[in-house]
Amino acid sequence: MKRYPRYRIPIGYMLLFSFFIVASGLWLFLLPQGLSETGSLIATMQQLVKSPAPKSWQQFVEIAAPHLFAMGTLIFIVAHFLLFSTKISRHFSMRLSLWLYIAALVDILAYALIIVGIVTTGWIKLAVLAVFTLLFLMLLAAVAVSLFQ
Amino acid sequence: MKFLVSKDTAPTPLLRQLMTAVTVAMLLYMLLDVALHGYLIGLSPQAAAQTLYGNEEAFVEPILFESLLLQVHIDLFMALVSLLIVVSIYLRMKHKEKVRKGLLHALFLAALTAPLLLIAAYFGGSFWLYGWIGAFSLWHLLALFVGTVALKRLIAS
Numbered sequence: 001m002k003r004y005p006r007y008r009i010p011i012g013y014m015l016l017f018s019f020f021i022v023a024s025g026l027w028l029f030l031l032p033q034g035l036s037e038t039g040s041l042i043a044t045m046q047q048l049v050k051s052p053a054p055k056s057w058q059q060f061v062e063i064a065a066p067h068l069f070a071m072g073t074l075i076f077i078v079a080h081f082l083l084f085s086t087k088i089s090r091h092f093s094m095r096l097s098l099w100l101y102i103a104a105l106v107d108i109l110a111y112a113l114i115i116v117g118i119v120t121t122g123w124i125k126l127a128v129l130a131v132f133t134l135l136f137l138m139l140l141a142a143v144a145v146s147l148f149q
Numbered sequence: 150m151k152f153l154v155s156k157d158t159a160p161t162p163l164l165r166q167l168m169t170a171v172t173v174a175m176l177l178y179m180l181l182d183v184a185l186h187g188y189l190i191g192l193s194p195q196a197a198a199q200t201l202y203g204n205e206e207a208f209v210e211p212i213l214f215e216s217l218l219l220q221v222h223i224d225l226f227m228a229l230v231s232l233l234i235v236v237s238i239y240l241r242m243k244h245k246e247k248v249r250k251g252l253l254h255a256l257f258l259a260a261l262t263a264p265l266l267l268i269a270a271y272f273g274g275s276f277w278l279y280g281w282i283g284a285f286s287l288w289h290l291l292a293l294f295v296g297t298v299a300l301k302r303l304i305a306s
Contacts, residue, residue, distance in 0.1 A: 006240050006248055007237075007240060009236075009250060009253045009254065009257065010232070010233055010236045010237065010240075010253070010257070013232075013257035013258075013261065014229060014233060016261055017225055017228070017229040017260075017261060018229070020225055020261070020264075020265070021222065021225045021226055021229070024218060024221055024222040024225060025222055027218060028215070028218050028219060028222055031214070031215050031218070032215070036214070036215075070226055073230070074226070077230075077233065
């Protein structure tokens with residue numbers, strides 16, 4: 001990204017915004033799972049695995065529809081900056097963005113499996129959420145490394 | 150298909166027209182966003198305090214924390230996307246000149262801290278509401294300024 005020094009400011013702040021968007025999203029997801037009552041992250045995750053909060057199809061669609069748009073757009077916006085990176089390999093960028101899109105899709109649709117009754121515990125949602133968060137943080141780190149190289 | 154290799158918008162009238170239209174849309178969005186927050190939260194410290202903490206005398210319930218966090222989550226996303234569009238066009242239109250970096254830092258910092266200050270006000274008291282109103286007003290004013298400068302350049306080019 002050496003050829004575009006003036007774009008470093010918006011790209012740098014984009015990384016900060018993205019981090020807070022993910023953090024507020026996680027907080028928002030964990031609140032009805034028991035975080036508002038227990039106040040403990042570990043206890044909330046245990047409760048989510050044991051008995052995830054019940055949701056209707058309407059609630060699922062209300063959450064899934066905007067997230068398909070917003071997560072798809074945000075991953076695209078952040079990941080496309082890797083095109084200009086001279087530090088991160090093209091192969092790694094392609095793999096990372098592909099797995100990120102797969103994780104985002106499974107994460108959004110995971111609750112449908114709980115509503116239908118295919119899975120009764122929330123471990124799948126928790127696992128996919130953790131994978132997505134980890135991959136997204138890796139993407140942010142990759143863009144940050146490219147930006148400040 | 151011919152891809153753009155020049156930063157000059159003069160020989161590409163379609164791109165100039167598209168950039169003008171999206172800048173106008175973003176400027177209108179920012180104006181309406183101020184009105185929207187006026188309705189949802191309130192733009193004076195008294196109105197915002199009533200929304201956040203409720204008012205027993207007026208029988209107004211305090212906002213649910215989940216609703217406030219959802220608003221913050223949406224605000225962060227909308228601010229990011231709208232600012233990336235406006236600032237990218239602004240930087241492109243000023244590619245031959247020096248850019249005031251302080252202006253861009255102030256714009257992004259105010260936009261980032263405004264939603265976070267709203268959360269701080271919910272937990273920390275009405276003192277933080279002044280910060281939220283200041284940061285919210287600042288980022289909208291600066292974004293309108295940056296958008297207007299970009300629009301002026303687009304029309305003149």
